[in-house]
Amino acid sequence: MTLDILYQDEDLVAVNKPSGLLVHRTDLAKHEQDAVVQRLNEQLGQWVYPVHRLDRATSGVLVMALNEQSARALAEQFMQRTTEKRYLAIVRGHTPSDGVIDYPLAKLNEEKGRSRFKIEGTEKDAISRYKTLEHFTLALPVSxxxxxxxxxxxxxxxxxxxxxxxxxxxxxxxxxLGDTRYGCRHHNKAMREYWSPELRLMLHAERLAFDHPRTDQRIELTAQLPIDMDNLLQQLRTENKRD
Incomplete structure (x- = not known):
């Protein structure tokens, strides 16, 4: 149950968060007692301070502070967007070689029993830049x-x-792929039957760079792909070689 520590000193600790683990306990998952914060508290024997988050299903680099001063300094960097974040994702379809998605995001109405819709007036700027690394085609019927x-x-x-x-x-x-909230149910169903019923969100926080809160030295951390995502990519590459 111990976490894979990528970096640690007297001010901060970074781990490779596994998919399926909350960063910290929330009111939305009151029944869940297991979370990164609680594991690290026990693993390190001291309190840790979360300064950013990853979705429960997302794996990868997650940094936490070990004192309040460092927590404030790191949180400010995330707010000021001086950190650099890079993710790997497996998506539906063949994407262009690269692109910029400039699409403001609004809060969504999460009222139970109602379909999600945007709350007007809550839009905020959001830009994501991407580069395509590989294309795959599977002889697998879908829809x-x-x-x-x-x-x-x-x-x-x-x-x-x-x-x-x-x-x-x-x-x-x-x-x-594997996104049960915003994804394609046809692709998810076909891939669960083809690959694994345990298919999860194929999103991994591969790299995080930030300034050390005490020394100002630029820290760059990378997290190895989790086994399930790496195995799926290897299988996709093997299938494409056969074609």
């Missing part, structure tokens, strides 16, 4: 098509809006 197309993309969001990458790629009709 009305006789094959499935997927892409591996590298994404750099300029902001950190809630579900920014997931909502942006839905907006350009290339939703993330």
């Amino acid at each position: 009305r098509y006789d094959s499935m197309r997927l892409s591996l993309v590298q994404v750099q969001p300029e902001q950190g809006r809630t579900h920014q990458i997931r909502r942006h790629f839905k907006h350009i009709f290339h939703p993330l």
Whole structure:
């Protein structure tokens, strides 16, 4: 149950967060007792301070402070957007070689029993830049098509809006594989039958860069792909070689 520590000193600690683990306990998941904060409290024997978050299903680099002063300094960097974040995602379809998604994001009405819709007047600027790393084509029927197309993309969001990458790629009709909220149910169903019923959101925080809160030295951290996402990519590459 211990977390993979990528970096640690007297001011901060960074881990490779596994998919499926909350960053901290929330009112939206009151029944969940397990979270990164609680694990690190026990693992390090001291309190940790979250300064940013990753979605529960997202894996990758997550940094936390070990004192209040560092927490304030790191949180300010995220607010001022002086950090650099890079993600890897597997998405539906064959994406262009690169692109910029400039699409303001509004809050969504989350009232139980009602379909989600935008709350007018809450829009905020949101820009995501991406580069396509690989295209895949599987001889796997999905919906009305006789094959499935997927892409591996590298994404750099300029902001950190809630579900920014997931909502942006839905907006350009290339939703993330395994996304049960904004994704394509046909692709998700077909891939669960083909690959694994445990298919999860294919989004990984690969790299995070920021200034050290005490020394101002630029810190660059990378997190290795989790086994499930790496295995899926290897399988997709193998299938494409056969073609």
